[in-house]
Amino acid sequence: MTLNNIDLFPHNTSINSSGNLTIDNLDINALADEFGTPLYVYDEATIRSIAKEYKNMFQNLYPDTKVAYASKAFMSLSMAKIAKEEKLSLDVVSGGEVSIAAKSGFPTSEMYFHGNNKTPQELSEAIDSGVGTIVVDGFHELRLLNQIAKDKNVVQEIMLRLSPSVDAHTHGHTTTGILDVKFGFSIETGESSQAIDESLNSSNLDLKGIHFHLGSPIFELEPYSTAIDTVLDYLKPFIEKGLNLREFSPGGGFAIGYVSHEPPPPISAYAETITSMLIKKCDDLNIPTPTLIIEPGRSIVGRAGVAIYTVGVIKDIPNVRTYVSVDGGMGDNIRPALYGSKYEAVVVNKMTNQSRETITLAGKYCESGDLLIKDISLPPVESGDRIAIPASGAYCLSMSSTYNMNPRPAVVMINQGTARLIRRRETYEDLMSLDLV
Numbered sequence: 001m002t003l004n005n006i007d008l009f010p011h012n013t014s015i016n017s018s019g020n021l022t023i024d025n026l027d028i029n030a031l032a033d034e035f036g037t038p039l040y041v042y043d044e045a046t047i048r049s050i051a052k053e054y055k056n057m058f059q060n061l062y063p064d065t066k067v068a069y070a071s072k073a074f075m076s077l078s079m080a081k082i083a084k085e086e087k088l089s090l091d092v093v094s095g096g097e098v099s100i101a102a103k104s105g106f107p108t109s110e111m112y113f114h115g116n117n118k119t120p121q122e123l124s125e126a127i128d129s130g131v132g133t134i135v136v137d138g139f140h141e142l143r144l145l146n147q148i149a150k151d152k153n154v155v156q157e158i159m160l161r162l163s164p165s166v167d168a169h170t171h172g173h174t175t176t177g178i179l180d181v182k183f184g185f186s187i188e189t190g191e192s193s194q195a196i197d198e199s200l201n202s203s204n205l206d207l208k209g210i211h212f213h214l215g216s217p218i219f220e221l222e223p224y225s226t227a228i229d230t231v232l233d234y235l236k237p238f239i240e241k242g243l244n245l246r247e248f249s250p251g252g253g254f255a256i257g258y259v260s261h262e263p264p265p266p267i268s269a270y271a272e273t274i275t276s277m278l279i280k281k282c283d284d285l286n287i288p289t290p291t292l293i294i295e296p297g298r299s300i301v302g303r304a305g306v307a308i309y310t311v312g313v314i315k316d317i318p319n320v321r322t323y324v325s326v327d328g329g330m331g332d333n334i335r336p337a338l339y340g341s342k343y344e345a346v347v348v349n350k351m352t353n354q355s356r357e358t359i360t361l362a363g364k365y366c367e368s369g370d371l372l373i374k375d376i377s378l379p380p381v382e383s384g385d386r387i388a389i390p391a392s393g394a395y396c397l398s399m400s401s402t403y404n405m406n407p408r409p410a411v412v413m414i415n416q417g418t419a420r421l422i423r424r425r426e427t428y429e430d431l432m433s434l435d436l437v
């Protein structure tokens with residue numbers, strides 16, 4: 001086994017005697033032949049074992065922890081079923097996410113409905129379908145939700161999302177805990193105090209907890225402890241005045257490895273940091289320990305998913321660059337174009353080839369910026385070769401588009417040595433199915 005970036009791949013990734021990449025002993029080149037490319041391959045054992053690791057690591061240190069999978073990272077009927085079977089809760093951010101999870105049998109009572117601008121329809125549907133917790137993000141929503149709940153004659157459990165002005169040092173597009181963001185009630189401006197008071201006085205809302213989310217991915221531990229420290233200090237007077245803090249959430253944002261030289265902290269380190277600060281603060285402030293809700297999305301599915309492409313055109317510009325184009329790109333993975341995200345890749349059918357050439361991996365979309373990986377060192381690549389990009393399980397398919405009218409990829413789940421299609425490849429008919437003439 002000479003895979004030096006093995007930590008980026010699903011747990012049981014290896015190389016077989018033909019020199020091909022395997023996951024759970026399945027030859028990925030053969031899977032690409034069978035299902036076509038671009039293909040997203042998920043390993044169920046990896047998803048389940050990481051989900052269990054989150055539960056175990058946190059619950060060993062703080063038994064009253066709930067792990068809510070952030071379904072925006074990757075959602076499908078089968079993923080919701082796995083989340084249900086692993087007894088996770090669910091972070092949802094749209095009526096669509098509520099609907100797909102509910103359809104798969106996921107209990108709505110275990111859903112936390114986030115979002116900075118839920119529509120009246122989404123709020124009404126959420127109450128009707130029994131969504132357990134709505135995480136309120138603004139005054140308009142607070143008043144609207146109270147009114148909708150009153151009209152339906154129910155009391156809805158809510159949390160408030162606060163913005164603690166803590167910088168988690170991640171990409172500007174995905175940082176959410178600082179003052180200048182659209183999310184949450186700011187502590188710094190005093191908005192959050194008004195929101196807590198107003199919630200406590202809302203006849204049809206039951207304020208059961210406080211939430212914040214600092215951004216994603218967060219490679220540092222210290223922003224979590226700083227924010228927990230700040231937010232609990234801030235909440236103490238409200239708790240004395242009658243806020244019953246039954247639940248507390250520092251959100252998600254836990255990092256994964258995308259490239260070998262930037263390893264994420266282990267789950268145990270996040271667990272240690274978050275739970276020790278929470279325990280210490282509750283002790284110092286003499287307040288009861290709340291249920292802790294953590295919301296990992298990327299870190300549950302990211303490593304489990306691998307994107308598989310076939311190489312087509314190769315354009316060599318002498319002394320400048322060699323562009324190797326694959327049959328996917330920004331339509332199935334917008335992250336490099338949107339955030340400048342870095343990835344590594346391997347040639348699926350040349351895993352034991354030790355020669356190296358530097359190339360740039362391009363997508364097939366009509367944009368010069370549609371580059372998946374700039375300047376990567378790979379074995380000499382030829383048309384027809386298969387490329388695998390690891391760490392593709394989160395925020396690739398969920399942010400995919402049909403730009404240029406390219407159908408979206410098929411998705412395969414590997415489990416116990418077999419691969420099953422969990423999402424068929426989009427067809428031209430699918431692309432037209434919503435159009436009316």
Ligand code: LLP
Nearest residue numbers: 070213216251252253254295296297298395
């Ligand atoms: N909780 C809340 C309230 C969130 O907004 C998010 C992510 C999470 C939990 C889960 O974060 P995770 O554990 O997955 O990092 N499209 C971006 C990421 C956007 C994250 C949005 N919110 C990307 O591709 O990096």
